[in-house]
Amino acid sequence: MQAENLSVSEGTAGVARPILDRAEQADGNSPVSDQALLAAGQGQRALLVFTEAEGAAPVAVGIVGQGELDLVVDPASRGKGIGTAALRILLDTPAAREPAPGGSTGPLAWAHGDNPTAEALLRGAGFEAVRSLYRMALDPALLPALPADPFDTPLPAGFELRTFDAAAPDDDARAWVRVNARAFASHPEQGRVTLEDFALMRAEPWFDPADLFLLRAADTGRTAGFTWVKTLRDGAAPETELYVIGVDPDFAGAGLGRALLTVTLARMAQHRPGRVTLYVDGDNARAVRMYEAAGFTIDSRSTQWRGPQVSE
Template sequence: MSARLEAAEGASDRALAEARALIAEAEAHDGSSPVSDQAVLAAAQGQRALLRFSEAGGAAGEAAAPVAIGIIGQGEIDLAVRPSERGRGIGSAALAQTLARADGELRAWAHGENPAAEALLSRAGFAPVRSLFRMALDPALLPSDGRDPLAVPAPSGLRLRAFDPERPADAGAWVRANAAAFATHPEQGRITEADFALMRQEPWFEPSDLILLAEDPGAELAGSTWIKTVRGDDEVECELYAVGVRPEHAGRGLGRLLLDVTLARMAQHSPDRVTLYVDGENERAVRLYEHASFTVDSRSRQWARPASSGVDDTMDA
């Protein structure tokens, strides 16, 4: 039987802080985040609904931490259950209540090797439609020659430089180039300048980790690479957050160039872990990363449910 939950909807500063804390706890337990950065960003902007679930009849008071959180909107659903509360029907109950607020076709990720999440989605009428690989690189394979990433030779007419927060044109240039590079990508390609501004407020953001391949002269970009560096108590992880090249610059070897720049910049952080995420169906990108000695570390799957699934959202635990 599913647990009895009460849902609180809203994205106040406190609600977002509680959601991020629960997501971080789940990521530490599972080895991968149960919720995408884009989903949290959209909730913070009011574009998706943030739900915090507590057990009905539990301890009263506003200080009670949620046992699960859900994010829904823009055709997507994300769900995370506190690790210590799993195995009691919390996930089933939270998913049912979240789905009750939804209309139309929905998509959801089961992150990492997660049979329990996939079973929940299958019972709710979802089917797998897309794969995502997390790839990892042995940090010992990063460049050891101390090279300056901005000194990597670029083709004529292009130059490498770091994002400059004091240069207003840089934000718009990056958003335009990113949208062009990821025009067919369902998440990355729709980042707006408002989204980008919020992303730069994240504690992990460093301007020098966002390297632009700029047209010279000119303000437009041919591409960019962005590294997410997360520093824990005893570990530093560098993630290749996003690397892209404008379609009109394809065929010039710029993807390989930007990957070389990425690895040189990562080496400056002396990370304990090096990772990236790539669509499993993007065989060209997977081959590029494999050529650089990345290997598949884990696989995630995206699941979809049609607008009318005919499935009862009241599920057993």
């Protein structure tokens, strides 16, 4: 399959990773979500590698399926029309015809961060902006002073805090997936995480069970909420991200969200990070206000675009 001398073939995460890393370094934003990479690793989405000649080094990576697509062009190969040609190929694949989350038609694509080039590319292909995602950042100096301890966090009456039990994970895994699905029932990506997805997430090199906290009702043992810190140790100082925080709707209004955020910040402080971030939907005004009250500010804005329905 070719377009303007661009060739494409099936690839692997190992082949794609160098391009993704270079793009993140150049753009300051992760170019592909963890969910997209997990889906590709499970064979639920196609991972395609683009080259300018047979046997040449890859110049772009695409992930497509489940109603979504991602396209990343190597920074060294930008400005040559590769993005336009690669997007045309992706939209012509059978995977691009799969329904988007919620059953709606037209593939979804992200332009991560302030990216006028990507937005112009998508607009030129008939895409329209439909959703925003904020990356929020916190000055590490605003974290709780050491010795911070998440287990010193005052909790609403009747609740207990503990970390994920990696030695006997099955019960905790089922509880986490159940609460996550209920907390994010209307979320197009997070709410679809399965037990298998969760197992793959825990297999990531950054996973630490001591960074995943579960909050449960003391009288029934039922898990009511959770918070999960993602800690990366690639640089001189760790980077901590509030990976996901969720509360079962049955326990809404009990102050669990704020308590879990306090737990999160205390755990982050223990890592002595050089960077603190989180991601939140732009239309989730309540969550944005909660994070702003804790000192977070909007660091960058990403936009999700919906393309025209792909014909058979």
